[in-house]
Amino acid sequence: MQSAFQPVAALRVNDLKKDYGKNQAVKGVTFSVKPGEVFGLLGPNGAGKTSIISIIVTLEPATSGCVEIFGVDVAQQSRLAKTKVGWVPQEIINHGYFTVEEILKFISGFHGRRKNKDRIDYLLHRLSLWNHRNKKVKELSGGMKRRLMIGKALVHEPKLLLLDEPTAGVDLELRLSLWKFVEDLKKEGVSILLTTHYLEEAENICDRVAVLHHGELKKIGPTQELVQSLTSRMIRLHFKREIRPLKHPYLTLQNQMMAEFSLPSATGIGELLNDLQLDLRMLNDIQIIExxxxxxxxxxxxxxx
Ligand SMILES: Nc1ncnc2c1ncn2[C@@H]1O[C@H](COP(=O)(O)OP(=O)(O)O)[C@@H](O)[C@H]1O
Ligand SMILES: [Mg+2]
Structure with missing residues (x-):
């Protein structure tokens, strides 16, 4: 039960399973996305990310388990649930005959918003599609098509946005502008679930991440906490001249002028230097790789x- 002080989750995925015949693509996955949070669902190809998203948007039924969007069960109240979510699919969809603006109007009408010019104009500007609004979709470049897909997902002002590999095959400039847009949406209070292969970008943008592997959630947590608990810091001490062979449990490599250590993230360099009892005047440089x-x-x- 929700406590009075705990806001309802933007997305709740509970013990979700998905079988395709004998292939168990999702094997009992549970996680929530908090309101206003950017949540990264990470995992190698075939991990089950798109399957989970397909169930959230009711494109596929779950084999078992449940999904709620702002407290609305997607299987039981799919129409209501759909009003609350925007979805940018992994595959680019082509609508050859229609113009950019027609598509946005059409999708807006689908959501029951026939008078939505302000929102559509805003999105055309915000996604740099204004000058292309009268072009047929088939005339657009790949990057423009992807921006249009984002516009389609946002015409009805959803409070939850699902981005499935939004930057796959997208050039650097568009990637950067897309992440900026995600940050702006977050500031507006939109909750975002994204899958991506670009872990550096996920690290910068996601408040929390979950790692999915063969349909199972292996780790979930605040991005920085996860990084700190699972990685080590590499410390390289560069010396002014050749030094004696060092002994230390974290020593990984030593040559005449350099010693390399792999420290648990919680360990400070002071502790290491103290252990080694080195004359600090012998140090030329300290290199830290987090x-x-x-x-x-x-x-x-x-x-x-
Ligand atoms: N429509 C489908 N029919 C049958 N198998 C599918 C279908 N969609 C996905 N799968 C299978 O489910 C597993 C998970 O795929 P997917 O959810 O696309 O993973 P990801 O998005 O993480 O790459 C894979 O083994 C894939 O082959
Ligand atoms: Mg996928």
Missing amino acids: GNLEDAFRFILEQQK
């Missing part, structure tokens, strides 16, 4: 082998 989400992701997948 672990990142990609390292954490790799570590989680390694553990599954």
